[in-house]
Amino acid sequence: MEIISQLIVNSVIAGAIYSMVTLGFNLIYGTAQFFDLGYGVLTAVGGYAVFYFSKMLGLNIYLSIVLGVLIAGLIGFLIEKIVYERLRKQKASSMVYMVTALGVMTLLQAVISILFSSQFQVFPVTINANTYQILGGVITGVQLITLIISILIMFGLVLLLRFTKFGKAVKAVSDDVEVSKIVGIDTDSIISKVFFLGSAIAGLAGILVGFDTGIEPTMGFSLLLKGVIASIIGGIGNIYGGVLGSFLLGFIENFGIWKISGEWKDAISFAVLIIFLLFRPEGILRKK
Amino acid sequence: MEILKTKGIAKHFDGVHAVDSLSIGFEKGKITGLIGPNGSGKSTLINLLTGVIKIDGGLVVVGNNEEIKRLLPHEIADYGITRTFQDVHLFEQMRVLDNVLVVLTKRNVFASLFETHKKFHLARAEEVLIKVGLWEKRNELAKNLSYGQRKLLEIGRVLAMQNGFGDDSDIFFFDEPFAGLFPEMRKIVISVIQDLKQKGKTVILVEHNMDIIRELCDHLIVLDSGKLLAEGLPQHVLSQKSVLEAYLGE
Numbered sequence: 001m002e003i004i005s006q007l008i009v010n011s012v013i014a015g016a017i018y019s020m021v022t023l024g025f026n027l028i029y030g031t032a033q034f035f036d037l038g039y040g041v042l043t044a045v046g047g048y049a050v051f052y053f054s055k056m057l058g059l060n061i062y063l064s065i066v067l068g069v070l071i072a073g074l075i076g077f078l079i080e081k082i083v084y085e086r087l088r089k090q091k092a093s094s095m096v097y098m099v100t101a102l103g104v105m106t107l108l109q110a111v112i113s114i115l116f117s118s119q120f121q122v123f124p125v126t127i128n129a130n131t132y133q134i135l136g137g138v139i140t141g142v143q144l145i146t147l148i149i150s151i152l153i154m155f156g157l158v159l160l161l162r163f164t165k166f167g168k169a170v171k172a173v174s175d176d177v178e179v180s181k182i183v184g185i186d187t188d189s190i191i192s193k194v195f196f197l198g199s200a201i202a203g204l205a206g207i208l209v210g211f212d213t214g215i216e217p218t219m220g221f222s223l224l225l226k227g228v229i230a231s232i233i234g235g236i237g238n239i240y241g242g243v244l245g246s247f248l249l250g251f252i253e254n255f256g257i258w259k260i261s262g263e264w265k266d267a268i269s270f271a272v273l274i275i276f277l278l279f280r281p282e283g284i285l286r287k288k
Numbered sequence: 289m290e291i292l293k294t295k296g297i298a299k300h301f302d303g304v305h306a307v308d309s310l311s312i313g314f315e316k317g318k319i320t321g322l323i324g325p326n327g328s329g330k331s332t333l334i335n336l337l338t339g340v341i342k343i344d345g346g347l348v349v350v351g352n353n354e355e356i357k358r359l360l361p362h363e364i365a366d367y368g369i370t371r372t373f374q375d376v377h378l379f380e381q382m383r384v385l386d387n388v389l390v391v392l393t394k395r396n397v398f399a400s401l402f403e404t405h406k407k408f409h410l411a412r413a414e415e416v417l418i419k420v421g422l423w424e425k426r427n428e429l430a431k432n433l434s435y436g437q438r439k440l441l442e443i444g445r446v447l448a449m450q451n452g453f454g455d456d457s458d459i460f461f462f463d464e465p466f467a468g469l470f471p472e473m474r475k476i477v478i479s480v481i482q483d484l485k486q487k488g489k490t491v492i493l494v495e496h497n498m499d500i501i502r503e504l505c506d507h508l509i510v511l512d513s514g515k516l517l518a519e520g521l522p523q524h525v526l527s528q529k530s531v532l533e534a535y536l537g538e
């Protein structure tokens with residue numbers, strides 16, 4: 001019984017982290033219409049920014065978090081402005097986008113490694129050192145905060161998209177870029193703001209992972225892969241689908257390794273991905 | 289006064305001169321019919337004037353001062369220019385109501401970030417949807433509408449469009465708005481166009497049905513192979529031999 005509770009807790013926490021990555025990824029995929037494989041590295045940008053401000057400069061941890069989120073957002077925004085906006089103007093093929101995104105990822109990872117070494121790092125302080133018991137499972141304070149933040153982001157995003165004019169414009173751009181232009185929406189401006197928002201969310205996810213387990217320059221790639229798998233399971237481009245896929249993936253991974261070694265986690269995720277690609281490529285929630 | 293003019297505007301698609309150094313103007317407050325055989329360049333001209341495709345040569349003059357070489361589609365709306373497409377373009381995954389509400393968005397995105405739709409936006413959207421007979425369908429997804437309803441929704445969206453000052457648009461291009469519509473729906477579109485004229489708006493209407501052209505238009509421009517073939521009052525133009533030949537010869 002206890003082990004099941006613990007597995008549930010672990011699954012939910014994994015789902016919460018994945019859902020943040022997936023939300024940002026889907027948002028960008030929806031508006032800019034390409035698979036941004038470079039997106040994951042922004043988690044590392046957020047994480048290392050906090051590491052830099054809190055450990056190397058000795059700033060207050062909460063201030064460091066705010067700065068980390070903003071810097072991740074800003075870097076995402078700049079990448080879009082400097083790189084992807086040009087590709088759009090040139091009507092680049094999806095292959096060009098793919099290679100470029102991989103280039104961006106490699107570049108940022110390399111810069112982080114040069115500045116901070118590729119060693120695993122931890123933050124100097126934590127935001128909540130308590131642990132709590134839930135139904136016999138143990139959840140750390142950081143994990144609890146992660147869960148709460150991911151839920152807040154999810155609802156915040158849904159409200160933003162549903163009720164604000166910005167949200168309507170984002171939906172319009174996701175639906176049809178050409179029509180959006182003709183009705184007067186500055187699509188480049190919307191897309192760059194979406195990049196800021198999505199990247200800031202990735203940064204925050206990276207920071208939370210940092211508090212939970214620590215950071216390394218390549219942390220983004222596995223998070224991105226999980227985000228992509230969750231998006232595909234849930235239905236690519238669909239916000240609710242992405243969240244559903246994230247939690248489902250969290251559960252499948254953690255219950256999958258119940259009786260076997262934890263090394264199997266990634267193999268299980270990819271097996272699930274392949275099953276979905278073969279039998280339900282449109283995902284759970286995507287309407288055809 | 290000519291509210292919109294072209295000076296030697298041109299567009300070619302590898303070898304085909306779709307619009308061939310064309311100089312024409314549209315009178316403010318009038319309904320101008322833009323006619324010509326299939327492939328004569330009517331839609332291409334609209335695409336040029338609304339920034340959907342790039343101008344190869346020549347100029348566009350909006351109002352009486354601005355000479356423009358390059359139009360960006362999202363800036364067209366600020367000039368007060370709006371259009372429908374020959375093959376309807378909608379936000380397919382959005383509700384009918386949202387298809388109209390979205391164009392009531394402030395174009396300054398920072399201003400719009402946390403702004404929600406106000407009562408008067410909803411009221412405006414309702415007014416427009418009632419006008420085109422789609423208020424009952426407001427919660428349907430656009431992609432689930434019938435062909436005629438889709439055309440009407442696009443027209444509704446055009447009516448809701450605002451220029452850079454937040455007023456209704458000034459220049460309306462309709463690319464074959466009547467094609468494939470049932471008679472009741474045609475009546476709606478005719479009344480929309482007549483209302484626009486009453487409000488002093490400028491309308492450019494592409495249409496193949498000459499009865500409708502005669503009924504609505506104050507002025508006609510006839511294109512053939514991307515060039516100006518004839519222009520003038522409808523009754524004069526439609527009795528010209530060259531115009532008849534162009535149509536019969538197609």
Ligand SMILES: Nc1ncnc2c1ncn2[C@@H]1O[C@H](COP(=O)(O)OP(=O)(O)OP(=O)(O)O)[C@@H](O)[C@H]1O
Binds near residue numbers: 301305325326330
């Ligand atoms: N995107 C394009 N690529 C290549 N050729 C094009 C393109 N758009 C238009 N053309 C060509 O340009 C010419 C003018 O086409 P256009 O669609 O403007 O004619 P139209 O007057 O609107 O005809 P219709 O009455 O059939 O709608 C045609 O020869 C057409 O084949």
Ligand SMILES: [Mg+2]
Binds near residue numbers: 374
């Ligand atoms: Mg046409």
